[in-house]
Amino acid sequence: MIGVRGPGRLHGAAVEARDIRAVTALLIAALAADGPSTIRGMFHLRRGYDHLLPNLATLGAEITTTPGGP
Template identity: 45%
Template sequence: VIGCDFKTKLKSTTMTSPDIRAGISLLIAALSADGTSTIHNIEQIDRGYERIDERLRAIGAKIERV
């Protein structure tokens, strides 16, 4: 698991979601990374996770569609 030693932090970046499962994995990683990340092709995530941005905001995530 990346970061299991808590010495290496994830950093923000720009990425593209190739499919549903990879997209949600990228989203989770982005939420735990330092800084602001951008995910392109979010339609892939939307296909499998209805209103994911609203649901994550409801539990305190800082997430925004642009």
């Protein structure tokens, strides 16, 4: 078992992900943050986690997407 405690609260921000692991980590951090976040590079999720956003929405996450990316 592991316990983790950060130094303070996370705040929403505009960020950019360059690979699938980064976008997933940023998405999780954005869900935990106070305020809205904008994540560029969400197209990386199509490489293996295309079901993640709808699943998070069923759990109550408020996620909006706009078309873009390669």
